[in-house]
Amino acid sequence: MDSQKxxxxxxxGTFDPLTNGHVSLVRRAAMIFGTVIVAVAGxxxxxxxxxxxERVAIAEQVFANDRRVLVEGFKGLLVNYVKSRxxxxxxxxxxxVSDFEFEFQMALMNRKLDRTIETVxxxxxxxxxxxxxxxxxEVAKHGGDIRGMVPEHVRERMLERFGPANGSGEGA
Structure with a gap:
């Protein structure tokens, strides 16, 4: 287990916006891996x-208290970024299941580009x-309530972007 740590x-990911699903996955992965880098794609x-x-700053705020999680922006080929880190x-x-086909193709391409990198x-x-x-x-843009779907400060940033009547549940 120590070698895995x-x-x-x-x-x-683009994390636009970062959702509670992303946050949950990162926190669970941090229990498996020693370090998780949230790589925000440019x-x-x-x-x-x-x-x-903005996306990097938002993610940094979410994971600020977790030393196992780093947040960085990156551009270019993912495998090159992974190697650089x-x-x-x-x-x-x-x-x-609908995610599988795309993810499978990407995993195979990344494997073709660099056989030392595994996709989990x-x-x-x-x-x-x-x-x-x-x-x-879409829900926020049309005035729906996104509370509980994203971290609170992400919701606040979306309210700033879409306006006070959007994303709050008020008037929805």
């Missing part, structure tokens, strides 16, 4: 609500199966 896992085909710096595991969350999948906690960053953004 020295292992560094990189959990990549390169993405998605149009983010928050800038890379002297990590050997890419951590991915799985909510449902962790199932999401059942409480967060229905949560995704995309859904949370």
């Amino acid at each position: 020295s292992c560094i896992a990189v959990y990549p 390169d993405s085909h998605k149009t983010p609500l928050f800038t890379l710096d 002297e990590a050997n595991v890419i951590l991915r969350g799985m909510r449902a 999948f962790i199932m999401t906690d059942y409480k967060w199966l229905y949560i995704s960053s995309t859904i949370v953004k």
Whole structure:
């Protein structure tokens, strides 16, 4: 078990926004791996609500009291970033079977690019199966209540972005 504790896992994503599902997965992974790096992706085909710096700052605030968790932004190929951090595991969350095909393809491509890096999948906690960053953004944008789906300070940041009537549940 000690050899596993020295292992560094990189959990990549856009985290736009960081949800309670992400937080749960990181905390559970930190019990398995010695260090979990939350790697906030700057390169993405998605149009983010928050800038890379904002997403990094939000995640840093969430994990500020957990010495096992580091938060960093990155750009470029994930395997290159993982190697630069002297990590050997890419951590991915799985909510449902629908996630599997995409995640499987990515894991195989990363394995092709660097055979020394393993991808480890962790199932999401059942409480967060229905949560995704995309859904949370849509709910908040249209005035729905996102309390309990994201950490409170993330909800506050989303309220700032969408306006006070959105994301609070008020008027929804």
